[in-house]
Amino acid sequence: MASERFAEWRFVESTGSTNADLLKSAHAGDWSTTVLVTDHQTSGRGRLERTWEDTAASSLLMSLLVSRDDVSALLPLALGLAALGAVRGRGGKECGLKWPNDLLVGDHKLAGIL
Secondary structure, three states: OOOOOOOEEEEEOOEOOHHHHHHHHHHOOOOOOEEEEEOOEOOEEOHHHOEEOOOOOOOOEEEEEOOOOOOOOOHHHHHHHHHHHHHHHOOOOOEEEEOOOEEEEOOEEEEEOO
């Protein structure tokens, strides 16, 4: 029995924003479930349109576009809970999720899931 692939995975060396790239694909009609990964983002945007840029090769950044027909629309929450479980499993400081998309360790943001 052949296994089905969950999503198309793509890696780009550098991009303005993985979210913006996938949103552009969706607006062009490509709603296939896709994970876009990079290690350098120059025009990242967070909540409240706050912008940021990372240092090349200092982070692993990714966005997930979920197909309109995919029942896994709750995947960001599932990813947040999985990340929370992994961090809690390592012990250390108190960690939690800050709605809607931030993984916190103490008062510091460890990751954002958009």
